Amino acid sequence: MPEITGDSIKDRTFDAIVIGSGISGGWSAKELTEKGLKTLLLERGRDVKHIKDYPTTNKLPYEFEHRGEVPLDIQKEAPIVSRCYAFREDTLHFFLKDKEHPYIEQKPFDWIRGYQVGGKSLIWARQTQRWSDFDFEGPARDGFAVDWPIRYKDIAPWYSHVEKFAGISGNRDGLAELPDGEFLPSYPLNAVENYFKEQVNKNYKNRHIISARGAHISKPQQVHFDQGRGQCQNRTLCQRGCPFGGYFSSNASTIPWAEKTGNLTLRPFSVVHSIIYDEQKGKATGVKVIDANTKQEIEFYAKIIFVNAAALNTNLILLNSISKRFPNGLGNDSDLLGKYVAFHNYSSTVSGEYDGMKEFTTDGRNPVGGGYVPRFRNVFKQETDFLRGYAAGFSARRSQDTDSSGFGDALKENLLNPKLGPWRVGSHMMGETIPKATNFVTLDKNLKDAWGIPQLSISVDYDDNDQKMIKDYEDEFSEMFTKAGFTNVKVSRTQKAPGLDIHEMGGVRMGNDPRTSLLNKWNQLHHCKNVFVTDGACMTSTSTQNPSLTYMAFSARAADYAFAELKKGNL
Amino acid sequence: MKRRSAIKSLVIIAGGIAIMPSCSTEPGKASIDLKKININADQEALLAEIAETIIPKNNKPGAKELNLHLFILKMVDDCHNEEDQKAFIEGLNSMDKLAKSKYGSAFAACDPKQKINLLNAISKEEGDAKGATAFLKIAKRRIIQGFMNSKYVMTDLKKYELVPGRYNGYFPAKQA
Numbered sequence: 001m002p003e004i005t006g007d008s009i010k011d012r013t014f015d016a017i018v019i020g021s022g023i024s025g026g027w028s029a030k031e032l033t034e035k036g037l038k039t040l041l042l043e044r045g046r047d048v049k050h051i052k053d054y055p056t057t058n059k060l061p062y063e064f065e066h067r068g069e070v071p072l073d074i075q076k077e078a079p080i081v082s083r084c085y086a087f088r089e090d091t092l093h094f095f096l097k098d099k100e101h102p103y104i105e106q107k108p109f110d111w112i113r114g115y116q117v118g119g120k121s122l123i124w125a126r127q128t129q130r131w132s133d134f135d136f137e138g139p140a141r142d143g144f145a146v147d148w149p150i151r152y153k154d155i156a157p158w159y160s161h162v163e164k165f166a167g168i169s170g171n172r173d174g175l176a177e178l179p180d181g182e183f184l185p186s187y188p189l190n191a192v193e194n195y196f197k198e199q200v201n202k203n204y205k206n207r208h209i210i211s212a213r214g215a216h217i218s219k220p221q222q223v224h225f226d227q228g229r230g231q232c233q234n235r236t237l238c239q240r241g242c243p244f245g246g247y248f249s250s251n252a253s254t255i256p257w258a259e260k261t262g263n264l265t266l267r268p269f270s271v272v273h274s275i276i277y278d279e280q281k282g283k284a285t286g287v288k289v290i291d292a293n294t295k296q297e298i299e300f301y302a303k304i305i306f307v308n309a310a311a312l313n314t315n316l317i318l319l320n321s322i323s324k325r326f327p328n329g330l331g332n333d334s335d336l337l338g339k340y341v342a343f344h345n346y347s348s349t350v351s352g353e354y355d356g357m358k359e360f361t362t363d364g365r366n367p368v369g370g371g372y373v374p375r376f377r378n379v380f381k382q383e384t385d386f387l388r389g390y391a392a393g394f395s396a397r398r399s400q401d402t403d404s405s406g407f408g409d410a411l412k413e414n415l416l417n418p419k420l421g422p423w424r425v426g427s428h429m430m431g432e433t434i435p436k437a438t439n440f441v442t443l444d445k446n447l448k449d450a451w452g453i454p455q456l457s458i459s460v461d462y463d464d465n466d467q468k469m470i471k472d473y474e475d476e477f478s479e480m481f482t483k484a485g486f487t488n489v490k491v492s493r494t495q496k497a498p499g500l501d502i503h504e505m506g507g508v509r510m511g512n513d514p515r516t517s518l519l520n521k522w523n524q525l526h527h528c529k530n531v532f533v534t535d536g537a538c539m540t541s542t543s544t545q546n547p548s549l550t551y552m553a554f555s556a557r558a559a560d561y562a563f564a565e566l567k568k569g570n571l
Numbered sequence: 572m573k574r575r576s577a578i579k580s581l582v583i584i585a586g587g588i589a590i591m592p593s594c595s596t597e598p599g600k601a602s603i604d605l606k607k608i609n610i611n612a613d614q615e616a617l618l619a620e621i622a623e624t625i626i627p628k629n630n631k632p633g634a635k636e637l638n639l640h641l642f643i644l645k646m647v648d649d650c651h652n653e654e655d656q657k658a659f660i661e662g663l664n665s666m667d668k669l670a671k672s673k674y675g676s677a678f679a680a681c682d683p684k685q686k687i688n689l690l691n692a693i694s695k696e697e698g699d700a701k702g703a704t705a706f707l708k709i710a711k712r713r714i715i716q717g718f719m720n721s722k723y724v725m726t727d728l729k730k731y732e733l734v735p736g737r738y739n740g741y742f743p744a745k746q747a
Contacts, residue, residue, distance in 0.1 A: 061731060062586055062722045071649040190740025234735045363742035364735040398744070404715060407625050407690045408683070412633075415626075415719060416728055420744055 014040040017302040022119025024535040024551040025308030026250030031559035033263035042270040045115035050251045054241030056090040091239040106459035110499035118251035123239040126215045127546035130179045135543035145435045146511040149521035158553035166248040170213035178374040184218045186211040191360040192396035192423045193371045199484035207376045214368035215248035236365040271451045277323040283530045290451040311536030315507040331525035339440040342542045344503040345431030350477040352486035354423040361398040370395025375544045386468035390431035391544035429473040460498045505539035523558040530571040532558045586721035605648045620679045624686040642717035662706020
């Protein structure tokens with residue numbers, strides 16, 4: 001990999017710059033370098049090399065000083081990320097310390113960030129579902145946001161492209177609302193998950209329980225061996241980084257692949273301040289970076305720029321990219337930059353018990369977690385008093401009843417000899433939220449971070465539609481559970497602040513009309529054609545799928561288009 | 572090299588993990604390095620007796636041998652808030668008094684049956700024993716955690732698998 005040592009403009013000039021090395025930036029870098037473009041990949045955090053920089057990956061539970069718990073002093077430094085399910089003693093080095101990276105919460109918003117090479121691709125939940133036209137057509141059909149400028153057919157080949165390389169497990173379920181992909185073998189449902197699937201099939205039309213689809217190599221293909229990755233070993237310790245490369249991350253997959261082309265320059269500790277716009281040329285010419293350690297300002301130049309800083313930081317960079325032509329942020333003639341931010345609503349869970357199937361339990365671990373329930377509300381037509389709907393996770397496991405009463409020899413024996421209890425079942429909702437102008441991010445006029453960059457001010461909240469949807473999920477799943485013969489059915493509202501879903505999207509939405517959107521159908525800024533946004537910021541609506549797979553597909557598709565346009569001399 | 576091995580032997584193994592010993596050579600101090608709570612050697616010894624009562628040595632090692640009392644201290648120091656820490660120390664300090672009023676001798680000097688009866692009285696919040704309930708709850712929770720997650724249990728008794736390499740959703744319960 002070339003080192004950046006020289007100070008000359010030539011040394012700081014590339015064909016392409018990619019801002020951010022997370023799940024979408026890794027893909028942008030892979031695709032651009034494979035096409036032969038000299039690409040600078042900027043990452044604000046430290047480098048994390050595959051395997052070498054996974055310090056906890058092979059530790060046994062008793063090798064953690066606090067057996068996995070995060071000490072209170074560390075939680076105090078990171079009160080927001082401490083609320084994230086994946087923030088534990090074995091993973092905390094892949095999350096930032098909130099206090100070092102302040103932002104303003106006009107309304108409560110848990111912004112979960114991982115500032116390192118690979119970003120949150122190291123710690124994601126690895127669920128991967130394609131969108132269908134029921135999702136892309138949603139805003140136009142139901143009258144919110146703006147129409148998506150693409151349809152399923154535009155992105156389908158790119159889903160295939162990224163799925164084959166990343167390695168996605170799943171079944172070909174043949175559902176119109178959740179298109180099949182290029183799947184490796186699925187992780188089958190267990191006894192009670194299958195039982196529930198059959199019960200739901202019997203009791204409902206158009207409701208399906210399928211094996212969760214996930215970015216796990218259940219059966220490696222040559223393309224995975226070529227990446228140095230092997231079969232998932234069912235450790236379910238993924239967020240420590242996987243020594244087998246069993247799940248997809250930028251670190252295990254796209255970044256080393258890009259490095260092998262000889263065209264990649266990876267520069268960690270590079271905090272992007274803004275994108276440089278040239279008034280004469282009428283396009284972006286580079287990126288202004290603050291070195292995270294020295295706080296020195298450095299400029300890098302390129303013909304095309306991919307912004308993959310993660311949804312809200314991409315908004316921040318564009319809002320902070322001020323020029324005479326764009327006084328309100330790059331490409332922001334419509335004054336919509338930062339607006340129409342949306343997320344996924346995870347506010348409720350439904351759980352229960354099942355007394356049957358006691359002849360079975362599970363052995364080993366399921367890396368994708370169990371089952372998935374594709375959205376069944378308002379899919380084919382509007383049928384409720386709220387817009388859109390929710391998908392859900394569903395899983396079952398045999399409980400262990402340990403008698404931990406008393407003291408002494410009896411207690412010790414009981415602890416070492418737990419009995420198998422009933423099956424416990426659980427589901428969690430993943431609701432679509434409606435993007436609105438009133439859910440937005442802006443730059444604070446006064447407060448800056450340690451690198452002199454304005455702090456992001458976030459104003460995002462639930463609305464009445466979300467509340468109705470939560471209620472519907474609770475009612476429907478309680479009924480589905482009860483009809484299946486589950487007992488002790490309990491609803492639990494979690495009251496999570498937006499953000500903790502880690503599916504924040506929008507602010508730089510795609511659309512056909514430059515007056516009502518920022519990006520065109522190629523993820524290209526309408527008004528600054530050599531800048532592409534292919535992370536969560538580009539999302540016009542959120543639908544209910546876990547979003548990362550769609551960001552990967554957008555990145556690969558936009559990189560292909562950008563390269564073609566570059567060759568034609570259009571950029 | 573000699574110095575290295577000397578330092579190594581000074582590390583205390585509690586349930587399978589090294590805990591830094593106290594830097595202090597002062598007599599009467601706790602044997603591990605604690606940042607927030609103040610524990611002296613007597614309190615540590617008393618906690619060891621209580622821990623051993625909860626998980627005693629029989630044909631398998633008990634709490635003292637696995638240094639689980641030190642694990643409790645480490646967790647109370649790092650993972651509990653001030654309120655818990657205060658209740659923990661107050662409860663610990665009341666143990667000898669409770670034992671004396673009930674059985675006429677300090678906790679360590681009680682016979683095994685008396686010790687267990689006292690812990691039962693505390694967990695049932697009986698009379699004066701109520702003052703130690705919060706302490707015992709924390710101690711018991713942490714000792715169970717430390718025991719079940721100890722190297723001994725996870726390697727010799729209930730083997731923890733770092734790399735299962737399989738998933739079977741229809742595993743016969745009889746074989747589990």
